[in-house]
Amino acid sequence: MSQGKLVKVLGYYIDASFIESVIATFRKLLIDIYWIYGRKLNDEGLYEIYLLVNKHPNLKLALLDLSKTVGIEEVKLFEEFGLRELRFCSNTCNTVADECKDSFVLHVPIYSRILTYKQGEVYGEDIPRPGCISRRNEG
Amino acid sequence: MIGAELMVQSLIKEGVKVIFGIPGLSNMKFYDVLYDYAKNGDIRVILVRHEQAAAHAADGYARASGFPGVCTATSGPGALNLVTGIATAYWDSSPVIAITGQVPLSSMGKLSFQEADIVGVTQHITKFVIRLSRAEDIPKWVKNAFYIALSGRPGPVVIDVPRDLWTKNVDNISFPTSPNIKGYNGFRLRAEPELVKKAASILINAEKPLILVGAGVVWSGASEEVLTLSNLLGVPIVSTLLGKAAIPHDYPLYLGMLGYYGRAEANKAFIESDAVLVVGARLSDRTLPSPKDIESKKVIMVNIDPTDIEKQPFKVEVGLVGDAKIVLRDLINALMHLGVKGYRSEWIKRVVELKEYYEALYYRDDGKGLKPWRVLKTLREVLPRDTIVTTGVGQHQMWVALFWDVLKPRTFISSGGMGTMGFGLPAAIGAKIARPESTVVNLDGDGSFLMTANNLPVAVEENIPVISVIFDNRVLGLVRQVQELFFNNREIAVDLGYKTDFVKLAEAFGALGFDVESYEDLATAVRKAMKENVAAVIRVPIPRDELALPTLPPGGSLREMITRVARKTS
16 A cells, blocks of 8 residues: 555535545546545535545546546645554544454555645645654654 | 526526527426526527437537537436537537436435436536535526636536426525635636746747647637737647637638648648647647657647646646636737747748648549538538538548638537537537527538437427538448558448438428539539528538548557558559
């Protein structure tokens, strides 16, 4: 999975076709999705969706296409990132359980560069402060 | 007020004058409300004979007028029949609004009668699709749909309306005055001044520059700016298939369509050029079959959709994101400011040489049957300058692309990206309604025409006088040509037989039918059809083995262009 690319999509949910359209943008360009998770951020219907996708020559085009899709606010590509895996045993709150068979896994991104795609254009990279990385690392 | 009334009033507020479609169970109430508005003359309702034609007619209307065309269909098969037309509009960036009926909310997802998940089906062939869940939202989403369809890169929008919403009573009605779409801000219209200056500098210093125009020039209304630039710099112009609609072909420096079936002089000039200004073209695999044909050039791209610049597999020296008209005006100003270099006499001389050489090659007549180029020259002589031409898809389309002279902007309408056979007749119907003062001619092939010929009665019954000229070679000509040239003559499943009588077919539907045997016959038939001002079909026999040349071998580049085939010259 470390071969993949981490993508974050911010967009407005009207119905579940919003999620379909995000996924299908990768599907149409032959890009596999390793994992996906997302959540509603506010009452206006803003959602964030994280995807770890296959490293693929079509990836840039997928991100550009996605970023100009009606309803998508912006798309971020995490460059130079790592993933910290957090494993919880299901039904046991906040318990890290390495040997748990029925586990719930979260991947927390730790990154140093982000490219932002908006309305079909690539915007400058955003380099977070080291302290921020450090705090995320601890998470 | 009920949902159906809200829909009709919202459409009228947007300026909708005509709706193409077919009523059915799930859009019945919509039609019921349209009844009064149609009777009062507020809106025209055109009954097509298959929903595919509704979408194509709306598309033709949009391309001829520059304003979104509207179509409607009932749920399930009705909506599904729109799909080809919607995809055609999407590929060619045409603003079509499709209003589909849907089964009631409580029945959705349960294999109900005439249910189809039209959101799922059209999600990837539209700019936007929405299934409404509240009648109150109808005005908002109609307003948004028009904005989405027409802003930035235009494209089709589908509004799916569950049947129970049509009859739902709505209190506190409000019609929005401006769109409000979260996550859609439109593209920017003006490019950065520094980049414009850089582009100007490239164009001034180029020895063999070329302008390539696409459909974006038509949508932006930038034809005049393109001609000004060409004149200012002495730069020849080539176009994409849809870009033909942007440039009057009697402009001396226009060389024709570039690409897979492009004019040889356009392809050659492109290969020899050292800098290309691409305006409003996405450079599809038909226009530019191989990136190696452009790699050595300095490329400037002007496009409203930045993705079209970013995604290119070759280096774009300067990408100017913005509306073509605005960007070109800025570019002209920058050129004037920097000082324009003198006329490129050597380059122009070379281009004229190419033009004369290949024209001598095209315009030959061995006397065996009617020649497509002469048919088109004959038509051009008879038809008014502002005649709107639509086409089907196939060999005839390529002949039209090569030999039909567009003399006014926005008078050439064809299915480019999707290559949808059957597009011509319904698109002509839509175009004629959009521009009733213009003569509208559908230049079609026999195979292509027969795919939507069931809509001929629409033209007859609705008094929409479009003329269909059928290039009748009794074969799916382009497929046959590929089988002959690249599949070792193994012709299969292409012959259409000799029993179909296009004159009787036309007459059976109440249209005028003409069977011509000579160019003089053709001119007479067209004059008569125009004079009678009714729907007409003119059948023009074309030899079965006539080829559409130039072409490329499968996977070939412009350098591998085939301009002659041995059997034709031996």
